[in-house]
Amino acid sequence: AQRVTQPEKLLSVFKGAPVELKCNYSYSGSPELFWYVQYSRQRLQLLLRHISRESIKGFTADLNKGETSFHLKKPFAQEEDSAMYYCALHGSGNTGKLIFGQGTTLQVKP
Amino acid sequence: SAVISQKPSRDICQRGTSLTIQCQVDSQVTMMFWYRQQPGQSLTLIATANQGSEATYESGFVIDKFPISRPNLTFSTLTVSNMSPEDSSIYLCSVGLGTSVYNEQFFGPGTRLTVL
Incomplete structure (x- = not known):
């Protein structure tokens, strides 16, 4: 079965602390993985995708096929990073379907 | 990128009625998707609506x-028919630009539906 698991509903850190939002997936084949973010009162938007191997707003995510993980990391959290973060997987079948995790609320305290 | 608008932004409806949600995009796109986000839950794909073909529904x-x-x-519309309180959710449309199914998806602001 194709599935995305985000084990933490809420992650609370202080400003300047490192952040790691966990994401594990279940998929046979080569996965296409994404992190989407939803800031307060804004729409869902793409943060980054594993195939681009880029850093956006200081966030990075590395695909670990051995551990079937795609954790999102940032060395120093900022208050403006407070948002809901969703890990998503492109489903098989060439349909464009996205399978989302449950989401993790990141709260960065001053 | 794409700018997507949805109407209505929210509505409160009585059970047994139907509501049609509109999704308008500022550019021509082939792939359009409709998602549902039930309270406290993640997003779940309802169907894929590609122009020129019948919508494909998820299990x-x-x-x-x-x-x-x-x-x-x-443009696309999604109708929620014969509504019950279990249909209370946020409904979102999204679009994929270009021809690859693996391109980034852009999301609308969502329609918050409450069924009494």
């Missing part, structure tokens, strides 16, 4: 309950 969703129209490359 657990049927056309009689969620009929979709896709009359052109910039």
